[in-house]
Amino acid sequence: MSRKERSMEEVKVIGFWTSPYVYRVTWALKLKGVEYEYQEEDIWNKSDLLLQYNPVHKKVPVFVHGGKTIVESGIILEYIDETWPQNPLVPTDPHARAMARFWIKFVGDKMRNFQGFFFKRAGEEQIKAVKEAQEYLKILEDHGPEEKKFFDGDNIGMTDLSMGWLAFWLEAMEEASGVQVLEANSFPRLHAWIRNFKQVPVIKENHPDHTRLVAYFKRLREMFTKPATT
Amino acid sequence: MAEQDKVILHGMWASPLTKRVEFALKVKGIPYEYVEEDLSNKSPLLLKFNPVHKKVPVLVHNGKAIAESLVIIEYIDETWKTGPQLLPEDPYKRSQIRFWASYMQQVFESLVLVIKSSGEAQEKAIKEVSEKVKLLETGLKGLFPDGIPSVDEFSKNVTLLDLFVLAHFGEYEAQEEVLGLKLIDTDKTPLIVSCITALIEIPAVKKSRIPHEKMVAFLKSYREDALKSATA
Numbered sequence: 094m095s096r097k098e099r100s101m102e103e104v105k106v107i108g109f110w111t112s113p114y115v116y117r118v119t120w121a122l123k124l125k126g127v128e129y130e131y132q133e134e135d136i137w138n139k140s141d142l143l144l145q146y147n148p149v150h151k152k153v154p155v156f157v158h159g160g161k162t163i164v165e166s167g168i169i170l171e172y173i174d175e176t177w178p179q180n181p182l183v184p185t186d187p188h189a190r191a192m193a194r195f196w197i198k199f200v201g202d203k204m205r206n207f208q209g210f211f212f213k214r215a216g217e218e219q220i221k222a223v224k225e226a227q228e229y230l231k232i233l234e235d236h237g238p239e240e241k242k243f244f245d246g247d248n249i250g251m252t253d254l255s256m257g258w259l260a261f262w263l264e265a266m267e268e269a270s271g272v273q274v275l276e277a278n279s280f281p282r283l284h285a286w287i288r289n290f291k292q293v294p295v296i297k298e299n300h301p302d303h304t305r306l307v308a309y310f311k312r313l314r315e316m317f318t319k320p321a322t323t
Numbered sequence: 324m325a326e327q328d329k330v331i332l333h334g335m336w337a338s339p340l341t342k343r344v345e346f347a348l349k350v351k352g353i354p355y356e357y358v359e360e361d362l363s364n365k366s367p368l369l370l371k372f373n374p375v376h377k378k379v380p381v382l383v384h385n386g387k388a389i390a391e392s393l394v395i396i397e398y399i400d401e402t403w404k405t406g407p408q409l410l411p412e413d414p415y416k417r418s419q420i421r422f423w424a425s426y427m428q429q430v431f432e433s434l435v436l437v438i439k440s441s442g443e444a445q446e447k448a449i450k451e452v453s454e455k456v457k458l459l460e461t462g463l464k465g466l467f468p469d470g471i472p473s474v475d476e477f478s479k480n481v482t483l484l485d486l487f488v489l490a491h492f493g494e495y496e497a498q499e500e501v502l503g504l505k506l507i508d509t510d511k512t513p514l515i516v517s518c519i520t521a522l523i524e525i526p527a528v529k530k531s532r533i534p535h536e537k538m539v540a541f542l543k544s545y546r547e548d549a550l551k552s553a554t555a
Contacts, residue, residue, distance in 0.1 A: 099414075149426065149458065149462075158415075161415050163415070163418045163422075164422065165421075165422060165425060168418050168421045168422055168425070169418070171414075171417070171418070171421070172414050172415070172417070172418045175414035175417065176414050187398055187401045187402050188384075188387050188389070188398070190397075190398070190401070191389045191394050191395070191397070191398040192389075194391070194393075194394045194397065195389070195390060195391050195394050198391055198393075198394065199375065232375055
């Protein structure tokens with residue numbers, strides 16, 4: 094099958110509305126004008142279908158193209174870019190490409206450090222966790238876009254999509270937990286990037302509803318930060 | 324690529340993550356300078372080239388640094404067209420190789436847990452790593468629908484995933500001796516064994532084999548240090 098023929102086959106995304114990893118994939122498809130079918134999966138009550146599609150990790154997003162399944166959002170993004178080359182998301186320069194992949198891995202590996210504060214009740218532990226999150230955010234801030242609008246240059250790319258968590262999810266977590274982490278004065282680059290990112294039409298028209306997300310996070314927080322009952 | 328390519332690899336000789344990158348450079352015939360890092364006393368250059376993680380391996384190509392072994396190897400494959408192509412052209416096959424290459428990290432971390440623990444904790448870790456290796460073998464089988472390739476076929480179509488397998492399990496005999504644990508054998512993991520058998524015949528790889536005794540000594544002392552600090 095030629096690449097052109099392959100690119101015409103059916104695309105399906107299995108996701109959950111609160112997942113920034115799923116949004117990375119749907120944003121990529123929309124930026125490239127690729128049609129797809131979306132199937133909502135309840136990750137709190139995983140279907141047999143999900144377990145069949147992703148037996149190793151049992152997670153969303155799951156990407157299905159012409160009957161073939163791919164999982165892991167970073168891997169899916171690269172596949173999307175290789176299959177539909179219009180509006181490229183992966184930098185062409187090999188070193189820039191390596192840096193994009195490096196930051197995507199960094200965000201993935203350190204998500205626990207970024208989000209730890211959210212699962213703590215007010216007090217010493219929360220203060221410590223907020224400090225830790227800020228240390229890791231400072232690393233992103235230091236490497237954030239300075240002259241250009243986006244991590245990937247003048248247009249958004251794979252790195253920006255992977256940083257999407259900062260744009261909608263962090264603020265919802267802050268609101269749900271009543272903690273401010275990404276202060277504008279300490280993180281000017283990231284704040285500027287968030288503003289620019291949210292203005293991109295595909296992003297502006299496709300993101301979780303803030304109020305709904307905050308409510309979801311509030312419920313999550315209650316579930317996972319119950320005080321000990323012994 | 325430029326004639327004046329200067330490639331430097333900062334690594335630690337026993338680290339599988341460093342080995343991954345070394346194998347990639349060797350099978351592609353890329354000349355490089357190697358800098359051995361003492362991880363308890365990291366060089367200023369390492370801290371400069373990998374300020375975010377301060378870890379090895381780090382590749383420096385004409386002054387530009389790249390960290391994270393899989394990122395480095397994809398960079399190597401895209402930059403040097405000599406030797407085997409470590410990622411195939413087909414996007415789906417690429418995604419499968421990337422998936423299992425990424426999964427190797429979990430296998431690796433489980434194995435490190437086995438090396439560093441004892442008693443009940445070790446038993447639990449052994450169970451976990453055995454399951455992961457089994458899954459890895461299944462995953463690899465999926466990449467070879469026509470059955471286990473011959474030694475010749477393996478060496479002609481080396482992918483980065485094969486290099487990862489070699490980097491982590493190439494010294495399986497030393498691991499067995501130190502841990503008394505048989506993770507890799509022709510019954511349970513025939514594909515992994517074939518992969519290793521094929522790849523160690525590649526001249527550049529054969530030349531750089533770590534002597535068995537050296538690996539055993541390293542693993543023993545690594546384990547002793549970990550057990551000591553766990554009870555300290």
